[in-house]
Amino acid sequence: MSSKKTETAPDQRSGQQPDQRWYGRRHGRKLRPARQRLIDDHLPLIRVPIPEDGGATDMSALFPESPTAVWMEIGFGTGEHLAALAARYPDVGFIGCEPFVNGVASMLAKIEDGGLKNVRIFDDDVRLLMPHLPDACLQRLYVLFSDPWPKLRHHRRRISVPENLAQFARLMADDGTFLFATDQHEFAAWSLYNMLKQPEFEWTARSRPDWLVPPVDWQPTRYQLKARKKGIEPVFLNLRRRLR
Numbered sequence: 001m002s003s004k005k006t007e008t009a010p011d012q013r014s015g016q017q018p019d020q021r022w023y024g025r026r027h028g029r030k031l032r033p034a035r036q037r038l039i040d041d042h043l044p045l046i047r048v049p050i051p052e053d054g055g056a057t058d059m060s061a062l063f064p065e066s067p068t069a070v071w072m073e074i075g076f077g078t079g080e081h082l083a084a085l086a087a088r089y090p091d092v093g094f095i096g097c098e099p100f101v102n103g104v105a106s107m108l109a110k111i112e113d114g115g116l117k118n119v120r121i122f123d124d125d126v127r128l129l130m131p132h133l134p135d136a137c138l139q140r141l142y143v144l145f146s147d148p149w150p151k152l153r154h155h156r157r158r159i160s161v162p163e164n165l166a167q168f169a170r171l172m173a174d175d176g177t178f179l180f181a182t183d184q185h186e187f188a189a190w191s192l193y194n195m196l197k198q199p200e201f202e203w204t205a206r207s208r209p210d211w212l213v214p215p216v217d218w219q220p221t222r223y224q225l226k227a228r229k230k231g232i233e234p235v236f237l238n239l240r241r242r243l244r
């Protein structure tokens, strides 16, 4: 993958440039043969390709069964949430983005076990894919327990930098839902500050329970459960994409 840095607007709070390099893990423990087979044989069948001509992704080729909506989850980890939603909403097309190969293999196992036909995987940094996705193609976007990068000098690595939020706003359909969950409250506040500066987003919360209670179709994620063991309850930021 590319690791080149681009000239972009500074992060308005820290004054830093967003960082386009990838800092996360790509590989964990060696995959068991069955998981490696899923990566070798099944992933190519459902991978979201980057168009070779550098143009836009053809959504109708990606989902030939014409789903009623397309939802995307960025950083699905081992895929608990993505797999549960894909099973619950078989008429929706799902794009899951995750560069961590062990996580992708776990998700592929869930796809196989659940016979899920409505999931496509982008096994790389979502920032490489987003420029190719067409405007207003997503009815829902999930970013769940994303890496908080707590040190000030690393804030520009956060997924909720203004540059990414501007892409999310472009990709989201009118009235679409962007759900951002985290157990790191400073990260939540930092992200919300950036989201509220993005004119296309409206925070739907009216009172405290609105950001403490998960959505009705919520499936707890691995990182949420880790936080719960430490007694930390997450924040759920629900943003609506305003009409164009």
Ligand SMILES: C[S@@+](CC[C@H](N)C(=O)[O-])C[C@H]1O[C@@H](n2cnc3c(N)ncnc32)[C@H](O)[C@@H]1O
Pocket (backbone or CB within 6 Å): 024, 025, 074, 075, 076, 077, 078, 097, 098, 099, 100, 103, 124, 125, 126, 127, 144, 145, 146, 147, 159, 221, 222, 223, 224
């Ligand atoms: C802290 S983990 C949380 C995983 C999962 N959402 C959960 O709640 O258990 C964050 C995940 O986001 C992925 N991630 C971070 N930045 C990403 C990006 N730019 N594109 C795609 N995935 C990303 C990481 O690889 C990692 O697996």
